[in-house]
Amino acid sequence: MYRGETILSGGIRKENSLAMSQYTDLELQLKSVKYRKALLKYIKLANAGHTGGDLSCTDILNVLYNDVLGVTPENFAIRHRNRFVQSKGHSVEALYVVLADKGFFPESDLETMCQYQSKYVGHPTRKVKGIEFNTGALGHGLSIAAGIALAAKMDKTENYVFTLLGDGELAEGSNYEAAMMAAHYKLDNLVAILDHNTLQITGRNREVCSPYPIDEKFKAFGWEVVSVDGNSIPELRKVFHELPAEKSKPTLIIANTVKGKGVSYMEDEKKWHHGVPSDEQYKQAMDELDALEKKLVKHSIVN
Amino acid sequence: MTIKTLTMGKANLEVFAATLMELADKDSNILAATSDSRGSGKLGPFGEKFPEQIVEVGIAEQNLVGVSAGLASAGKNVFAVSPACFLSARALEQVKNDVAYSNQPVTLVGISAGVSYGALGTTHHSTHDVAVFRAIHNIQVVVPADNYEAREAVIAASKSKVPIFLKFGKKPMPNLPRLENTFEIGKASTICEGGDVAFIACGETVALAYEAALLLEKEGIQAEVISMHTVSPLDSEKVVETAKKCRAIITVEEHSVNGGLGEACASILMQEKLYVPFKIVGIPDEDTVTGSQTEILNHYGISGDGLYRTAKGLL
Numbered sequence A: 001m002y003r004g005e006t007i008l009s010g011g012i013r014k015e016n017s018l019a020m021s022q023y024t025d026l027e028l029q030l031k032s033v034k035y036r037k038a039l040l041k042y043i044k045l046a047n048a049g050h051t052g053g054d055l056s057c058t059d060i061l062n063v064l065y066n067d068v069l070g071v072t073p074e075n076f077a078i079r080h081r082n083r084f085v086q087s088k089g090h091s092v093e094a095l096y097v098v099l100a101d102k103g104f105f106p107e108s109d110l111e112t113m114c115q116y117q118s119k120y121v122g123h124p125t126r127k128v129k130g131i132e133f134n135t136g137a138l139g140h141g142l143s144i145a146a147g148i149a150l151a152a153k154m155d156k157t158e159n160y161v162f163t164l165l166g167d168g169e170l171a172e173g174s175n176y177e178a179a180m181m182a183a184h185y186k187l188d189n190l191v192a193i194l195d196h197n198t199l200q201i202t203g204r205n206r207e208v209c210s211p212y213p214i215d216e217k218f219k220a221f222g223w224e225v226v227s228v229d230g231n232s233i234p235e236l237r238k239v240f241h242e243l244p245a246e247k248s249k250p251t252l253i254i255a256n257t258v259k260g261k262g263v264s265y266m267e268d269e270k271k272w273h274h275g276v277p278s279d280e281q282y283k284q285a286m287d288e289l290d291a292l293e294k295k296l297v298k299h300s301i302v303n
Numbered sequence B: 001m002t003i004k005t006l007t008m009g010k011a012n013l014e015v016f017a018a019t020l021m022e023l024a025d026k027d028s029n030i031l032a033a034t035s036d037s038r039g040s041g042k043l044g045p046f047g048e049k050f051p052e053q054i055v056e057v058g059i060a061e062q063n064l065v066g067v068s069a070g071l072a073s074a075g076k077n078v079f080a081v082s083p084a085c086f087l088s089a090r091a092l093e094q095v096k097n098d099v100a101y102s103n104q105p106v107t108l109v110g111i112s113a114g115v116s117y118g119a120l121g122t123t124h125h126s127t128h129d130v131a132v133f134r135a136i137h138n139i140q141v142v143v144p145a146d147n148y149e150a151r152e153a154v155i156a157a158s159k160s161k162v163p164i165f166l167k168f169g170k171k172p173m174p175n176l177p178r179l180e181n182t183f184e185i186g187k188a189s190t191i192c193e194g195g196d197v198a199f200i201a202c203g204e205t206v207a208l209a210y211e212a213a214l215l216l217e218k219e220g221i222q223a224e225v226i227s228m229h230t231v232s233p234l235d236s237e238k239v240v241e242t243a244k245k246c247r248a249i250i251t252v253e254e255h256s257v258n259g260g261l262g263e264a265c266a267s268i269l270m271q272e273k274l275y276v277p278f279k280i281v282g283i284p285d286e287d288t289v290t291g292s293q294t295e296i297l298n299h300y301g302i303s304g305d306g307l308y309r310t311a312k313g314l315l
């Protein structure tokens, strides 16, 4: 639990249990399957999308929105709600699908995604309900999130600010400007999640222009750094509910993920950074995800 | 004749990449600098053939431009290649100070420019780049119309002693006719002549203006089409000459109507007291509509048909 005490409901801390108890791990795992299927569906319809990165961060967005943030269409206007700024804006399809599931808009709206005159642009836009910031140019989210976190400190509110970064994105120098400032202001309400899928457009981060060691860099800036399997629902839940990882320090969660997670031929393949599956590939992806769903259900019955 | 009877070329960006390969083959001093952008810059083959001549900085456009300025100061002939939106916004201070003000002859290559990224939206559009670079001293702004101009511009840039911003879209372009097969930075090219109305256009919109000229021709209206490939420094002589020759002028650009080619031409005309009927066609000052590049351009009348109608309205 946050500081072992409270919960976020309506974006405000209350004296009762965390949103965490609302879903079982299995229920969230099934949601991830549903989200992956939906995002592939809308990418296929739009004939465009950043597929690999969507699939790598699906579980992270799932846990954030269903277990951590506590934001709903009803409480979204509350100033000191928990906030999520998706810095790696290109993974917008995953975010749209999760927001639709949370009731911010009907999922069928996404049929217009990227079409002429649609408000569902191919990067997060505040025209869409539930989106906190217009992102898509990399290297902005951490500064923005630090600003929101600083405002919360000024107003002595208890809300958290989360941002999701790509590992390729870490080359943008603004990240380190924000990292320095966030530690200086002791923003322990600021949590950066790194979608550590080890790939960017050109290839492996390590080979393109190495960001490593990531943990030591952030520690040197005064951050608390924790690592987690970013495609594991239970692990993600645990790490979020133990926040802040350390008092007076911002937290970096290195979420080790697989780009293209859930679709065998997309997994860990740089060419699926963006890409639309052919009809045949689409069917295979859906079959694989259906099979996973069945397996999850069966496993839970056996146990 | 219709626009369809013109031969279809490649994307200007591909011509850029092929030309840079040729140049790099002859001169090991030529470098391509990229920011996780070699794929979108069509520089995959370049990287494979000349691994020693490509510098990859990762997703870091400010660093890209600063590093390129440093490399140039140490004698390297650098082409810094990155999406135009990031090169002209994210790295603007590096462009202004490290490249332009410090006079380092880097060629900044803005790829997928204008609204080429279509539905990816405003973060990815570069409809401000010409305006910001026009307001910075010591950087030339060149927007090639077709494959011929693209190739010539890259060659010219490789020999240039001053900073240049080259702007490329990504869709295949028709090979345009032109009165003279010459290319010089700062000198406009005439695509076709006519005295009724003149289209002064740049980049991918020149082909659209030509399409409009062909539609007008069917009605006996003679349109002149000018490729103003260099928007800064502008060929003001050509603008003045055109205003004296034609009954009306329409400027066309895949750029904001604020601060681009249109306003540059208007400024010259007003100051020369040449008050011809005049219209700036570009992306208006509003939240840009979602759509593919073509849908966005059509939406704002930046199309053969749209320009035809604008001309009819003006005459």
Ligand SMILES: Cc1ncc(C[n+]2csc(CCOP(=O)(O)OP(=O)(O)O)c2C)c(N)n1
Binding pocket: A050, A052, A053, A054, A056, A088, A090, A136, A137, A138, A139, A165, A166, A167, A168, A169, A170, A195, A197, A199, A200, A201, A259, A273, B035, B036, B059, B061, B086, B090
């Ligand atoms: C400032 C900026 N530069 C370049 C891009 C183009 N771009 C979009 S996604 C991407 C690669 C991102 O890699 P990574 O951060 O590792 O994301 P992920 O692997 O999670 O998709 C690039 C270069 C951009 N969107 N913004």
Ligand SMILES: [Mg+2]
Binding pocket: A166, A167, A168, A195, A196, A197, A198, A199, A200
């Ligand atoms: Mg990555």
